[in-house]
Amino acid sequence: MSARELPAAGDRARVSVAVAVPPADAFRIFSEDIDQWWRRGLKYRVIDGQRGLLHLEPRVGGRLFESVETDGQTTVIENGRVTVWEPPLRLGFDWRASNFQGDESTHVEVTFEPTRSGTLVTVTHSGFSKLRPDHPVRHGQEVAAFVREMGLWWGGLMTSLREFARPRGEP
C-alpha cells in the first residue's frame, strides 16, 4: 500500500499483536477459525449466546457473517464483504455495524508480517470520519474518541487471537 492510500491517522484505529505462529497459520486462524477466537457477547457479536457462529468466506467478495439455527431455521446476519484476499500476508473486508444504512461502511485491513518469533498481525480499521457525526454507532462521540473506542475493542479481539494462535504440538 502506498503512503497516499493510507487513511489519515485521526480516522483509523490501528492495533497490532505478536502471535507465536508463522504468517500462513496466523492468516488461516484469523479467517478459517474466526468463530473460535472472536469474542462472544453483544459487545462483539450481533447474535448473543453460545450457539451463534461467525464465518468468513475465503475469497474476494466472500461474506463475513453471523448465523444461528433456531427451530430448524437459519438466521444469517451479514457484517461485511471480503475486499482483499492475499494469503498469507493481507486480508481486507468492509465492515458494517447492524445500524448502518445504505452505502455506509467502514474498512478493515489486516496484515501478517513474519517476525523471528512468529507473525505481527496488524488490524487497521478506517472510514469512521465518513459516517455522519450523529450516527448511532458513534454514540455521540467525536471521531478521535470513537476511534479510540474501536481501538480498545480491537485490543480485546487481538488479545484473544494471540491466546488462540499458540503453536500446536506435532500430531
Added chain:
Amino acid sequence: MNRLTVRADRLERLRKLCLALPEASEQEAWGDPTWRVQKRIFAMQKGNFEGGRPALWLKAQDGVQAMLVESDPELFYVPPYVGHKGWVGVYLDGKSLPWKLLGELVGESYRLIAPKRLGGRPGV
C-alpha cells in the same frame, strides 16, 4: 509518601474509580499511590517527584498501548519499567481528562490482573 503532583480532586476521582472494583485496595509503593487486587497492582499514580508530571499507569490489552499513544501523544505515553509489558501511561495534568475512557481503561487493567473468580482474565 512522595509529595503528590496530581490535583487532589483528580486523585480522589481516580481513587473512587479504582476502589469501586471488587476487592480492590490502595497501598503506597515507592512513595506513590497504587491500587491492587489480591496484592497485584492494576493501577499506579506516578510522577510524584520534583518537576514530575502526574500520570496514571495501567495495564492494557494487546496493541492498545501503541494505539492510544498514536491517537494522542500529548495524553498517552509508554511508561518506563512496565511499558514493554503493555502498560500505558496517561498524563493527568491536562486541562480536562477523558474520564469515561479512563474508567474503561482502569476496568480493563483490573480484568487483566484480577483472578477469574473476580471476573478477571489473568494471563490473557
